[in-house]
Amino acid sequence: MLNIAGTLYDWCREERRFALATVAGVSGSAPLPPGTALAVGSNGDVIGSVSGGCVEGAVYELCQETLESDGAPVLTRFGYSDSDAFAVGLTCGGEIEILVQRVEPTHQPHLTAALAEVAAGRPAAVAQVVDGPQDLLGRTLHVPGDGPYDGSLGGEREDQTVASRTRALLRAGRTGRIEVGGDSDTCPERLSVLVHTNAPRPRMLIFGAVDFAGALSEAGHFLGYRVTVCDARPVFATPARFPHADEVVTDWPHRYLADCDVDARTAICVLTHDVKFDIPLLRLALGLPVGYIGAMGSRRTHDHRLGLLREAGVREEHLARLNSPIGLDLGAHTPQETAVSITAEIVAQANKGTGLPLSRGAGPIHHPDPVGVGAATQAVA
Template sequence: MRDLVDDLLAWSGEGRRFAVASVVGVSGSAPREPGAALAVAEDGTAVGSVSGGCVEGAVYELCLRSLEEDRPLLQTFGYSDDEGFAVGLTCGGIIEILVWPNTAEPAFRSYLEALAADKPVALARILPPASGDPSSLTLEASGEATGTFGDPGVDRLVTAEAAAMLDTGVTGVREVGCDGLRMFVQTYAPPPRLLVFGAIDFAAALTRAGRFLGYHVTVCDARPVFATRRRFPDAHEVVVDWPHRYLERAPVDARTAIAVLTHDPKFDIPLLERALRTEAGYVGAMGSRRTHDERSRRLREAGLTEAELSRLRSPIGLDLGARTPEEVAVSIAAELVATRRGGTCHPLASTSGPIHALTR
């Protein structure tokens, strides 16, 4: 939805009615993940995509129908479904599409404004047939909620579930209450941060890989001759400061990854002492096994516990036999993905079962 926000705010400002179709569920080799959206204005203008082309035409017609009938619609397309096959979903997957017509409600406007401001936000909608009136609820990270489903009990349940999903950045369908009420919660959070310490050639390669993976990448080094925009054109930020001092003021949460590539004790020790006590989901440090052993000894002397030290991924990266900066960047990037998604790091050919775990 983030890529549609400018168009939708413009349509809303012009008073144009429009419907939004969202992917709410997928299984198998479906082309898009939950949250992918297509919007259609009442004059037929369309923006976005829900399937990369497979069922776009059918979903477009659903949007127009939803606008005409002024009610939400829920439809499933799949390979085994004659209609799904007819419209081109031959990849073997199944997608469930929710179309929502009442996009003038305050909750949806609040959601769009939060997206435009790049703020974390969740939008919750009750799925048909239980939805009745197409109402929704928007929840911001601050806890501020806009909208109601007309029942304080349902509002509390939805708000609690949406808050948990927003905290972990999960988009999908959940059941709330004891009546099997199904809701779709679409969450948005700014890109995760990758903090790269050490302005060396390995850092330049990792910066490129991190940006490719969708991270907001910062490179930090205390040496101004090395920490330059010219050397790191792919970084979103290049900071000249002592690494531990920068980390003390940098925003860090569970989605943040920290890569320490300096392998110099005067930088590493004070930096890792702080990094391992943050909420960062990944902390890795470059160096040989001898360097790691010596670094661990110094960190213990600095007061870190074994539990805190166990969070350190050192030597950094997966064992790919990497040697060049680009190869090392791939090994670190692979470890980042595996950590974030819960991967086993085993070759897929040696495993069985679903390739994509449902909860990742």
């Protein structure tokens, strides 16, 4: 639905009722991906597309029926083997699953808030139930890039589970379908939830064009980060040495960071081992609203670095944000093992994980939403 977020936000602000048709799933060859939507306003206006044209007429009629009836959501499929679908033109050989629902903006202020975030260009996600019990079908949850979620999919456990997994997709900037429930650890009802995300890929800024940076840039790319390797030494900072990085920059680290766009999903990894680079860089980084800051070095190097940062005026609460020595204790030696150690710490910190072996714990292995719950009346245990 975020492909038409601007118009939907205008309709919500005008408190205009509309029918929303969402591509909930595809199989085989299909014109448009899951999450793409078409909407029909109460005055008959149409915005968006679900098939590039081949089944738009049939979907428009379903939207009109939904607006004029009791508004119960309808989940339907169009495919090549379906004679009705063939009649309306879906001949690409695949199958698309369409959820049609009526939206009353006055009853879903959290959806208006989500669309406002998207229209303003801020990271946000909408989790939408596309399969499950009829009374939950079409329900939505707003998960912003920073802050508590809002809305409800039926219960606190469901909401926390979905919000936690939605944040993982939002951090990666990916739209996807997740399956939750059907067990006592998450929620009793089995739900299929389509997560719509609006966010660029999170950034991983690696300072220091060393061998460890090569393995770390590959691991960061695998996790969905937009990876930058920065070093002031042009002989080392070359694209040929870091083929998995999205960009390789030759500049003084602190000067480059000062002009960077960063947010709460950004990971900063300092691998330089050189105080003339480290200290001005970390002094700046520790005051920025980023998600992770780590610096490589021995414990002796770390203690010396802390002393220099204190002399440079960095406050203790900012020093507490520094992960150094960088990474989890995996006994890593090679650049590849070290990259796993570092990225494991980044993932654990983002998800409020302990970093301990699951075999040594008890209870659910999936953590609740790390940011909080959506309603002021709810509380997280």
